[in-house]
Amino acid sequence: MIPLVVDTDPGVDDAYAIALAARAPEADLRAVTAVFGNVDLPTTTTNARRLLGMLGRGDVPLGVGADRPLVHPVTQRAADVHGDDGLGGVAERFGPLGPEPAGRALDVVAGVLETSSEPVVLAAIGPLTDVALLLATRPDLTGRIGRLVVMGGSVGIGGNVSAAAEFNVWSDPEAARRVLVEERVPTTLVPLDLTHVVTVDRSWLEALAASGPLGEALAATRHVYGHGEALRVDRVPIHDAVALLEAVVPGTLATVPLELEVDTSLGPSRGLVLADRRGRAPGGHTVDVAVPDGTDVDGVRAALLRRLSGDMPVRPRG
Template sequence: MTTPLIIDTDPGVDDAFALALAAASPEVDLIGVTTVFGNVSPELTTRNALRVLALLDREDVPVAAGAARPLVHPQPHVSKAHGSDGLSGFADTLPEPTRGPDPRDAVTLLKDLLTAADRPVTIAPIGPLTNIALLLAAHPGLRAKIARLVVMGGGIRGGNVTAAAEFNLWCDPEAARRVLVGAEVPVTLVPMDLTRRCAVSAAWLAELGAASEVGAKLVGLTPDYLATYRKFLGWDGMALHDAVAVAEAVRPGILATRRFPVDVECAFGPGRGGLLVDERLEHADRPGIDVAVDADLDGLRGFVLDRLRALGVRQ
């Protein structure tokens, strides 16, 4: 039996790969996509999600636009790593969608999909956590319908947008704290410490690009993102942060996890948006969440590549 899956996203190059992985995985049934501000404006994240699903021949999946700003304080800026349109300036190389976004807002679509589901739903939030915080606050009665949240975000040993904060948590620290601290539903957090270690090489991308037209289109979205990561990694490759989280949603246990109490810094100052993971043994009995700490890196890269290569040629 497949697991119903909803992806909450701000596409984003690695988000596009994550959506493709979900579409290529028979273990899950992608029943909805919700979008949020983040890597680019909410208008562009929604358009990008619709275009990626059109590429994947999955326009049956409803896409609902969500939060355009954080819960409390404005977001200072958007990511530069993904280019001007979120897809390295190549969003227009993807098919034009034949349908627009769902008329419902993201939280309403989440509510309706959870209510209608005949078994618990996995939600993979791979952008800022604003939509998920709003869902949990507005509809507490639906918690039992959520099998777990598989969240991409945070950095145990520091961040990428500041010394302390990873981008997704930094975008809306108050929402992240609402979702992760004293979690009301099961949570698996996939931090950038691990996703960065899972970075793929230019040769990996070339292999995907040669496999099919869909693979070539996905690889064609990467130039700006790849250029950023060449500088960051020091070698010719890039991190597929969000696809690593979706891999865990697709195949539970592909990432090794440990349970830790966590917090998110919401004060103004250099630590804002930082993830605080309490690794002290004396606090191991405190409530916590599952944090992904390790993986068979080559096995994970191979798993993602095999799934994406199987997407086939778009007619």
């Protein structure tokens, strides 16, 4: 089993991802940490507690992370996609509340890294503030991170919060640049270029809803259909769940190694992730960027549904 930590800002698609992390037989979920993002930090923290409680994962410590970006204040949330409660207006369907937070996110993650006998996979599916702070303040622990799997960015199709930028990177570009450009931890980036292809339709959601209370609650977050309508399709992306599947089943997504840059200016391209496709420069740092070409998109959808609907055995940590 893969030792796993999830840093998240729940968030509808984050809810799918947390459920996957808790249920996937390949994963040993060691901790969840909440960061600001889709909604404010108190709400993301409560939503993480709701999800862990509903999943029966009181064994998983919850850390409380950053409530703002590293440098510039956040100017926009994502209530138009996720609802004011972060869970599509149906947060009350999730619960009971899981355990109280175990401490600061940095301390919780550091504790996991310090005590793990194996490299830990860190899945970052919200703004990268917590990850940047961890890497900056505890460089002694970077060698214990087996891989970062980041949901964020867009390297060729434009953004979803601006013409240039994807929401997670745009929310804290300075943190994203630290993680994706300056650090040397093995990293897989799962951008909009792929998650806008791996979308699910109503029949997929109906099958999930029929699987039981968890599937019914997840499928009830229909507010996410507003995002599907914005894409002018009758399908919706569940971005973070796609990244989580790659985290627990490495190699699920096809990737290409690319050198990246993140725009931290205050202009219209703030948060842009620029991929250098000219080939790796000597000494350059590359990130494995997930791409549609070579990815079995139907297989990804089926794998997500199997794990979220409970069609695979669950092995909780214990």
